Amino acid sequence: MKVAVDTHLCIGSGTCALTAPAVFDTDPEEAVVVVLEPEPPPEQYEAVRSAVLHCPAAVISLLE
Template sequence: MRVTVDRDLCIGAGMCVLTAPAVFDQDPEEAVVVLLDEQPPESERQAVEQAVGRCPAAVIRLLP
């Protein structure tokens, strides 16, 4: 599994951080998503999938 984010389109809602804190963080200055782990372990798949679905700006992509 590989995760990508588009920081330029992120609106800083923080749903990804709340849903998958091992994979996402939020930049304290810009308030946009920070990808902590581009290739998280399979054990994080469910949390990442939920983060993808909860992102109001749809900036998170989950790739095989």
């Protein structure tokens, strides 16, 4: 699995960082998502999929 994010459309809600904190964070200066693990380990897959589903701006995509 690879995680991709369109930071230009990110609204900085932080939902992804709350849902999958090992994979996502929020840049405090830019107020956008930061991908910490672009290729997360399998034990993070469920949390990443949940982050994708709950992203209010729908800017996270997965390549599986």
